[in-house]
Amino acid sequence: MAYDKFTILKTTAVPLPIENVDTDQIIPARFLKATERVGFGDNLFRDWRYNTDGSPKADFVLNNPIYKGKILLGGKNFGSGSSREHAAWAIYDYGFRAVVSSFFADIFRGNCLNIGVLPVQISPEFMETIFSAVHKNPETEIEIDLAAQTISLVATGEKESFEISSYKKDNMINGFDDIDYLQNIKSDIQEFASALPI
Amino acid sequence: MVCEDTDHGKYKRVKTNKMSNTLFDKVWDGHVVKKIKGGPDVLFIDRHMIHEVTSPVAFLGLKSRGIKVLYPELTFATADHNTPTINQHLPVEDPLSANQLKALESNSNEYGISHWGLGHQKNGIVHVVGPEYGITQPGATIVCGDSHTSTHGAFGAIAFGIGTSEVEMVLATQCIMQPKPQKMRINITGDLGFGVTPKDVALFIISKLSTSGATGYFVEYAGKVFEEMTMEGRMTVCNLSIEMGARGGMIAPDETTFEYVKGREFTPKGEAWDKALAYYKTLKTDDDAVFDKEYTFAGSEIEPMITYGTNPGMGIGISQDIPDADAIEGGVATYEKSLNYMGFNQGDHMIGKPVDYVFIGSCTNGRIEDFRAFASIVKGRHKADNVTAWLVPGSHIVEAAIKDEGLLDIFTEAGFVLRQPGCSACLAMNDDKIPAGKYAVSTSNRNFEGRQGPGSRTLLASPLVAAAAAVTGKVTDPRELMEELVS
Numbered sequence: 001m002a003y004d005k006f007t008i009l010k011t012t013a014v015p016l017p018i019e020n021v022d023t024d025q026i027i028p029a030r031f032l033k034a035t036e037r038v039g040f041g042d043n044l045f046r047d048w049r050y051n052t053d054g055s056p057k058a059d060f061v062l063n064n065p066i067y068k069g070k071i072l073l074g075g076k077n078f079g080s081g082s083s084r085e086h087a088a089w090a091i092y093d094y095g096f097r098a099v100v101s102s103f104f105a106d107i108f109r110g111n112c113l114n115i116g117v118l119p120v121q122i123s124p125e126f127m128e129t130i131f132s133a134v135h136k137n138p139e140t141e142i143e144i145d146l147a148a149q150t151i152s153l154v155a156t157g158e159k160e161s162f163e164i165s166s167y168k169k170d171n172m173i174n175g176f177d178d179i180d181y182l183q184n185i186k187s188d189i190q191e192f193a194s195a196l197p198i
Numbered sequence: 199m200v201c202e203d204t205d206h207g208k209y210k211r212v213k214t215n216k217m218s219n220t221l222f223d224k225v226w227d228g229h230v231v232k233k234i235k236g237g238p239d240v241l242f243i244d245r246h247m248i249h250e251v252t253s254p255v256a257f258l259g260l261k262s263r264g265i266k267v268l269y270p271e272l273t274f275a276t277a278d279h280n281t282p283t284i285n286q287h288l289p290v291e292d293p294l295s296a297n298q299l300k301a302l303e304s305n306s307n308e309y310g311i312s313h314w315g316l317g318h319q320k321n322g323i324v325h326v327v328g329p330e331y332g333i334t335q336p337g338a339t340i341v342c343g344d345s346h347t348s349t350h351g352a353f354g355a356i357a358f359g360i361g362t363s364e365v366e367m368v369l370a371t372q373c374i375m376q377p378k379p380q381k382m383r384i385n386i387t388g389d390l391g392f393g394v395t396p397k398d399v400a401l402f403i404i405s406k407l408s409t410s411g412a413t414g415y416f417v418e419y420a421g422k423v424f425e426e427m428t429m430e431g432r433m434t435v436c437n438l439s440i441e442m443g444a445r446g447g448m449i450a451p452d453e454t455t456f457e458y459v460k461g462r463e464f465t466p467k468g469e470a471w472d473k474a475l476a477y478y479k480t481l482k483t484d485d486d487a488v489f490d491k492e493y494t495f496a497g498s499e500i501e502p503m504i505t506y507g508t509n510p511g512m513g514i515g516i517s518q519d520i521p522d523a524d525a526i527e528g529g530v531a532t533y534e535k536s537l538n539y540m541g542f543n544q545g546d547h548m549i550g551k552p553v554d555y556v557f558i559g560s561c562t563n564g565r566i567e568d569f570r571a572f573a574s575i576v577k578g579r580h581k582a583d584n585v586t587a588w589l590v591p592g593s594h595i596v597e598a599a600i601k602d603e604g605l606l607d608i609f610t611e612a613g614f615v616l617r618q619p620g621c622s623a624c625l626a627m628n629d630d631k632i633p634a635g636k637y638a639v640s641t642s643n644r645n646f647e648g649r650q651g652p653g654s655r656t657l658l659a660s661p662l663v664a665a666a667a668a669v670t671g672k673v674t675d676p677r678e679l680m681e682e683l684v685s
């Protein structure tokens with residue numbers, strides 16, 4: 001699935017300082033019944049965001065108009081549980097382009113990278129700094145520079161670098177995905193397969 | 199030092215470049231088509247299983263790129279996630295579910311993939327039917343768009359869950375691109391106590407490591423406890439690997455494994471079997487191989503387990519009390535939010551907590567052995583009036599065995615009804631939803647908020663603990679009921 005290229009993202013952020021946010025919370029199973037990848041953003045954090053009658057829960061951060069922006073700030077172990085890529089789609093579809101946390105679950109991280117959401121893992125200390133800056137001032141701007149692999153608070157210049165494989169980085173900067181790559185080495189794959197007992 | 203390549207005819211796949219390899223290294227390295235500098239490995243996938251929920255968008259992707267399925271004979275489709283568990287002969291009522299089931303069928307037909315839809319003899323939960331029909335084999339790489347694909351690691355396979363983009367990759371190229379995980383070994387020494395099952399072993403490990411303790415690792419389970427376990431038990435343990443964040447878990451194949459695999463529909467036969475077996479026998483960790491992390495626990499430490507919170511790491515021995523916030527790792531606010539959702543307090547006893555629902559089933563505990571365990575306790579007793587119980591076999595083979603072995607008669611006499619195969623209340627995509635605020639003792643794998651229906655409260659446990667709750671209507675130590683039977 002093609003996605004927008006990712007270079008530099010400078011935006012405000014939405015803070016969700018809860019640990020172990022699992023993909024069942026990001027998008028509950030009953031919203032996985034679509035056969036196309038559209039509209040998942042409407043149900044992002046559905047049960048935390050809406051009451052059973054469909055009215056918004058005033059105390060949930062996505063319903064608080066003072067917080068907005070293209071970065072979601074998550075607690076430790078973000079995205080655990082189910083492998084549903086729908087969780088990453090919902091985040092992308094809602095309008096986030098990056099999730100920042102001090103720790104990500106494996107499959108979720110991979111899914112994000114495959115669909116154009118950048119998972120940025122930073123130290124727990126810097127995570128705290130960002131959370132408190134955003135809580136103090138919701139207008140706080142954050143800049144993520146993928147080429148330089150840095151994330152910084154624009155106002156104070158506080159900065160940390162993050163890891164990403166050079167392969168995935170190139171993909172995100174260019175908007176490529178793995179299938180583009182794999183298609184190009186198909187003959188290698190077929191040769192490998194011919195040696196297997198299928 | 200360089201080792202000679204192992205040569206097992208067609209199975210000349212394990213190229214070892216150093217003397218000491220783990221089981222995981224042997225299988226992973228034998229499937230690397232290409233290594234990318236500064237990036238992931240291109241890993242060849244031997245078997246791919248798909249279901250109705252995570253595959254439709256992958257097929258759409260294929261269509262929009264105009265590509266075919268490269269090896270349709272290596273992908274198998276079964277419908278399980280949102281199928282009903284009663285009246286499966288009738289049309290599926292929910293139009294969205296019906297639509298996904300139809301998409302799975304038409305996509306499978308269009309691309310030449312075996313499709314075991316609702317009503318098909320082989321239909322059932324993907325991780326139950328895969329092993330039953332011999333799709334799961336030692337030393338294979340197996341993926342599916344479901345995180346509990348780790349189940350198949352019980353056979354010494356590398357098996358893990360993938361996202362929909364990766365489902366598309368496997369359909370298109372039979373490969374995925376992943377960095378090689380780190381290696382962890384978890385040893386359980388000695389013996390298990392009375393009433394302690396494989397589910398308890400897994401919940402115990404997760405409670406020790408937390409839900410993120412194995413993130414980035416592939417786990418090998420080793421030690422006497424696993425060696426003595428049945429294949430069903432090993433599947434339960436490997437199934438839950440993902441709940442501590444691991445990519446997957448595996449157990450070295452042995453005589454128990456070979457015995458289980460032999461003669462199944464999709465396993466090699468005759469001479470091919472002999473060759474396969476020779477390869478399977480190479481699949482063990484070398485004595486001096488090194489793991490990035492290693493844990494050892496004594497089997498005697500483990501008692502029947504139950505969870506009290508909203509992630510599978512929040513589990514304790516059934517006789518213990520809910521820990522105080524300051525005794526646990528992690529944020530106090532998150533812990534309190536979790537207990538608040540469950541309607542529990544720090545320091546509460548688990549024993550005696552009222553139970554409204556009991557669910558036995560799922561790819562974690564929906565196999566014949568699990569129903570035997572359940573039957574061993576409910577036999578001669580009766581379902582508690584305040585409990586609604588859902589007994590859902592993992593497949594038609596399990597369903598048939600329940601009937602053949604006389605377990606159904608035991609269930610019926612005790613006031614239980616057997617439903618039809620599917621994922622059911624494990625993720626509540628069909629009608630089997632636990633109502634808001636109700637407590638369910640469940641043999642499935644996740645107790646996340648709303649996992650079993652919006653507002654539902656899940657206590658994860660073994661089939662024995664589930665049975666004890668089903669007949670007493672509250673959380674009960676199954677050993678008490680078992681002792682009664684013995685005496």
Ligand code: SF4
Pocket residue numbers: 278279323324325344345346560561562620621622624625642643
């Ligand atoms: S039973 Fe639950 S965990 Fe297993 S495949 Fe079905 S939904 Fe996934």
